[in-house]
Amino acid sequence: MCGIVGILGTHEVAPLLVESLKRLEYRGYDSAGIATVNDGHLDRRRAVGKLVNLSDLLVHEPLAGKAGIGHTRWATHGAPAVRNAHPHRSGRVSVVHNGIIENFRELRAWLAEQGLSHESDTDTETVAILANHFLAEGATPEEAVELTLARLHGAYALLFLFEGQEDLMIAARKGSPLAIGHGDGEMYVGSDAIALAPLTSRITYLEEGDWAVVTRAGASIKDSAGRLANRPAKTIQIDSAQVDKAGHRHFMAKEIAEQPSRLTGALDHYVGEDGAIRLPGPGIDFSTMDRLTMVACGTASYACYVAKYWFEQLAGLPVDIDVASEFRYREPPIPPRTTALFVSQSGETADTLAALRYCRDKAERIVSVVNVAESSIARESDLALPILAGPEIGVASTKAFSCQLLVLGLLALEAGRQRGRLDGAGFAEKVEALRALPGLINHTLSLTEDAGRIAAQLAEARDILFLGRGRMFPLALEGALKLKEISYIHAEAYASGELKHGPIALVDKAVPVIVMAPHDELFDKTVSNMQEVMARGGPVLLITDRDGAKAAGHGVWETLVLPDVAPLWAPILYAVPAQLLAYHTAIAKGTDVDQPRNLAKSVTVE
Ligand code: F6R
DSSP, X not given: OOEEEEEEOSSOOHHHHHHHHHHTGGGOOSEEEEEEEETTEEEEEEEESSHHHHHHHHHHSOOOOSEEEEEEEOOSSSOSOGGGSSSEEETTEEEEEEEEETTHHHHHHHHHHTTOOOSSSOSHHHHHHHHHHHHHTTOOHHHHHHHHHHHOOEEEEEEEXXXXXXXXXXXXXXXXXXXXXXXXXXXXXXXXXXXXXXXXXXXXXOOTTOEEEEETTEEXXXXXXXXXXXXXXXXXXXXXXXXXXXXXXXHHHHHHHTHHHHHHHHHHHHBOTTSOBOOXXXXXXXXXXXXXXXXXXXXXXXXXXXXXXXXXXXXXXXXXXXXXXXXXXXXXXXXXXXXEEEEESSSOOHHHHHHHHHHTTTSSEEEEEESSTTSHHHHTSSEEEEOOOOOOOSSSOSHHXXXXXXXXXXXXXXXXXXXXXXXXXXXXXXXXXXXXXXHHHHHHHTTHHHHHHHHHHHTTOSEEEXXXXXXXXHHHHHHHHHHHHHHOOEEEEEEGGGGXXXXXXXXXXXXXXXXXXOSSTTHHHHHXXXXXXXXXXXXXXXXXEHHHHHHHOTTOSEEEEEOOXXXXXXXXXXXXXXXXXXXXXXXXXXXXXXXXXXOOSSOOOO
């Protein structure tokens, strides 16, 4: 979603702002802009589309100044158009915003009564007009922001810049994260630490409700009650190389290829030399747990659906799962002795965070499985388990998915051990099988050429179906999501046994059907469903192993043969061909792989 950056620098800031915005491109955006204050005057440049358009504009119409703010906008209120792009300006105030001001219509009406009109369709301009209104009434910038914040309902990260103030930015956080960076005689503000990585590694995260007056001398932070708040700076480790493509054409390609090393790192972190699973602090007591409630969105929710099979089969632990946007409004009862588990790559997804807060006083314990260790979801959990995937920049989640699965798989094993369902030998054997995964994924990555060849044909299709059974059903869902989000081809996934209850009507020779079927206990049943497709002329791509290809590879359109894997952990391995197919199909279609249209990496609005 929208990216924010601000710099109080010692040199011209326009190029640095654009550079920092580039590092926020991964969040998804459709317009961008910057504002600076120079010789006391506020000015701004804004452009629709990619940042290159803003850079071009700045070549023709440069923007001087050593203090500035910048923004990448993911449209919510108002179409992607220059008049709606941030920074918004009213008189002496310029502002950038991530989030939604829910009461902006009432505020707009009230401002109209004061004779103050809007130029844009956005909720953000209302914030600028309000702040400028208070300035005009004689408030100082700090007072104007305080008065403005008191009028706002909704979720926001806001950053203000003022005419005549070259050593001042004011930042505010409610619902959407903001980080303050400390430099040498310079200060920065960013939506996340990645934006600021080349500038500084010393970061202060604003807490919920905080607002900060930032000057080159430092930041003075107040909490939501208006008290001065002491928020210590941390040194974070995001080296610039981690957010490079490292020679790959796209971040997504790099992130797919990185999976063996990321999984190895996570295994080393969580599995001791004695083969025991190590969790931080007091760990998790699964033995007295009655129920696990898992909540997430999108790809992260599919990781939960796979894990449900693991927790139920390995530990006999009942699991409820819901997508966060439904869960939060359903008011689900949370029985005693329930642990609520939230899975999120970004740790900032608004719906998942709201669901966590709903469970706060109801569940016995809040556990999260996150990639961004400093995120809101991690910080608001009783126990946060990092997946250690490293920064994920491609909008389509790949390595975060496999690392989420790995951590959830380890938790399911630990639950099985604690609940007496797994004896020492069974536990050790399954841990060993997990350890084999990085090597197996390495082999699977060599299928990239085959995936490219098949994808060239998939790219011609208008609709594609994915089928899987048992643990492979959520994988089918993930395969379909990956494909549609980056290639824009309509794809649906079904539990293969469900096909004949309706979706089989879609099958014809123009609809490729991708069947994910390792040679496991459900293989024969999946193959029967696959035969039903073939009998109706549907071209089948069978993703399986050697035995599976031998048993059922005749007469299919294409086969992708993966190495043998312990059936339990097959979803982790089979995620890779799904990613490769989506990636190569997108390449064949010429879409924007890393920043697909309409999508945002970190979904910080409802
Ligand atoms: C799909 C994808 C999304 C995210 C979802 C949740 O490739 O990335 O479906 O999985 O938006 O995001 P996080 O995990 O950050 O909560």
